[in-house]
Amino acid sequence: MNKNLIHNSSSRGVIQVVSQDRIRRLEVCTQFSNLGYTVIPLAEVDLSQTPPRSVADVCVLLDQKSISELTFSVDLAKKQSLIPVLYYPALTNDAQKEILKSSQTTSHESVAPFAELSPQDSVDSIRRLLDSAVKYARLSQECADLISELNERSSRRLIGYSQVVQTLRDRIADIVHLKKSVLVQGPSGSELSLVAEIIHDSTFIDSHPFIKVNCSILTTENVERELIGFYSHEESCYSNEPVWNPGCIEQAEGGTLILDQVNLASLPVQAVLLKIFEKGTYLSPEEKQQKNVNCRIISTSHISLKDLVSQNQFKRKLAAILAVSTISVPRLNDRKEDLALLTEHIINEVAKAEGTVPKLLTLDGLEMLKKHDWTGDIQELRNLIRHVNLVDSGPRLDAASLLPWIGTEMISNTDSLVGMTLREMEQKLIESTFARCGGNRENTAQMLDIGLRTLSGKLRSYGYPPRGGPDSKRKFTVKRAA
Numbered sequence: 001m002n003k004n005l006i007h008n009s010s011s012r013g014v015i016q017v018v019s020q021d022r023i024r025r026l027e028v029c030t031q032f033s034n035l036g037y038t039v040i041p042l043a044e045v046d047l048s049q050t051p052p053r054s055v056a057d058v059c060v061l062l063d064q065k066s067i068s069e070l071t072f073s074v075d076l077a078k079k080q081s082l083i084p085v086l087y088y089p090a091l092t093n094d095a096q097k098e099i100l101k102s103s104q105t106t107s108h109e110s111v112a113p114f115a116e117l118s119p120q121d122s123v124d125s126i127r128r129l130l131d132s133a134v135k136y137a138r139l140s141q142e143c144a145d146l147i148s149e150l151n152e153r154s155s156r157r158l159i160g161y162s163q164v165v166q167t168l169r170d171r172i173a174d175i176v177h178l179k180k181s182v183l184v185q186g187p188s189g190s191e192l193s194l195v196a197e198i199i200h201d202s203t204f205i206d207s208h209p210f211i212k213v214n215c216s217i218l219t220t221e222n223v224e225r226e227l228i229g230f231y232s233h234e235e236s237c238y239s240n241e242p243v244w245n246p247g248c249i250e251q252a253e254g255g256t257l258i259l260d261q262v263n264l265a266s267l268p269v270q271a272v273l274l275k276i277f278e279k280g281t282y283l284s285p286e287e288k289q290q291k292n293v294n295c296r297i298i299s300t301s302h303i304s305l306k307d308l309v310s311q312n313q314f315k316r317k318l319a320a321i322l323a324v325s326t327i328s329v330p331r332l333n334d335r336k337e338d339l340a341l342l343t344e345h346i347i348n349e350v351a352k353a354e355g356t357v358p359k360l361l362t363l364d365g366l367e368m369l370k371k372h373d374w375t376g377d378i379q380e381l382r383n384l385i386r387h388v389n390l391v392d393s394g395p396r397l398d399a400a401s402l403l404p405w406i407g408t409e410m411i412s413n414t415d416s417l418v419g420m421t422l423r424e425m426e427q428k429l430i431e432s433t434f435a436r437c438g439g440n441r442e443n444t445a446q447m448l449d450i451g452l453r454t455l456s457g458k459l460r461s462y463g464y465p466p467r468g469g470p471d472s473k474r475k476f477t478v479k480r481a482a
Contacts, residue, residue, distance in 0.1 A: 160338030186329030
C-alpha cells in the first residue's frame, strides 16, 4: 500500500490492528473504519524494515500474544521503523502488565510510546487518542527525515567514501544532538575545523552564531578580554561613554564556541578556561553580574589531551570538561582510497580561487600521490596542488608536474618555521622556491608574486651570483637559513 496515496486521501490515518482472534480483530477494524481510519488487519506484529518505515501510522494490539511479539519486533526493527503502539482493551491482567513492564526499556519508551484504550471510553475519546497518536507519528517521522537530510547535507563536505570516513560521519551523527562539549582531535593538517563546522551546521537548522577562538594566541593578559569582553577607551559617535566590546562567549550565545588548537593553550590560560567552564558562569564587566555560558563548546586539538594530561601539560579537570564526547579524524595515510576524490575536489577549489582551468589528474599522478607519505595530511595536499597550479601552466596534474614539489619541506613541514624571524622565513621561502624551479628566476618571481628585479636583489643578498654572471647556471639546492 502506498503511504503517500493513503496520506493524500480523506483517511484520518492508517492503523495496524493486530490480534490472532479473527472475530475480535474484525470488530475493532469495523469500529476504527467507522471513525474514518484506514485499517490494516494483521494476525501478528509487522514492523517491516522494507520500506524503511511501516506504512501504518499507529499499531493497536488486542491480545497478550501480540504484546509478547512486540518486544521481539522492536529489537529487530530499525529505529525509524517504529510507530506508536496502543493497547486495546486496557491491560488489567497481571501477566500482561509484567510483559509490558519488561518491554519498557529506555529506548522502547522513547521510540515506541504507548497508551491504553478501554471499551468504556466514549467514541470521541477513542478518536481523540487515535488522532493524537497519528499526529505524533507523522510529526516524528517528518522531524526524523529533516534531521537525516540535514546531517547528510552537512556531511557531504567530508570528501570520500572509505570506511574510516563513513565511520566519522556516523560518529558525528551520533553526537550532534547530545548538546555536550565535543573534542575533535586529529593529526596536524587534517580538517578539524571542518568537522567542527559540520557539527554546528547539523545541530542548528536555522542560523546561529559560530565563533572561533585561536587558543595558540591567548595569553594571561588577553584571555579574559577575548572570552568575556572589555570596554574600549575610544568614545562612540553617539555618546561620551566607553564602547563595550562583547567577548566570544557572549557572541556565541545560543550557538557554538570553537576553542581551536586548545592543546597549544598555556597552563595559565587553561586555568582561566577551567574557572569559566567548570562553573558555567562568568562575571560580566558590562552588567556587573554573573552570566551563564549559553553555548556549545567544541575544541580542536592535534594532540591527544590524555597524553598531555599524563605529561602534566594540560589540566585534568579541563580535559574532562572539554572531552565529554570525542571525535577522532582519520589520517590521510589511512584513507588513500579517497585521494582521487579529494584531489579532484581540491583541484576544482584551487582553480576557482585562482581563476584558472582545472587540471586533469592522470593515473601516474594519482599513483605518485598514493605512494607519498602525507605527514602534513590534507593541508599538505592542498598546498602541493596550489604550488603546481601556480607554477605549471600545463593542462594535466601528472607525475612530471608533481615530482619537483612533492614531499618538499616547505610544503609538508610548516612546523619547521616556528621560532624563525621574518627575514629567515622569507629567505627560506625564496631559496626553496628558487631551488624547486631549477634556478629559473621568471618562474620563481611568478610563483612568489614579486618583481624579477626584487627577486634578483634578494638572491644577491643571500650570496647567489648575479644573473648571467659566473656560476649563474649551476643547479641550486635549498640552503638552511642563517
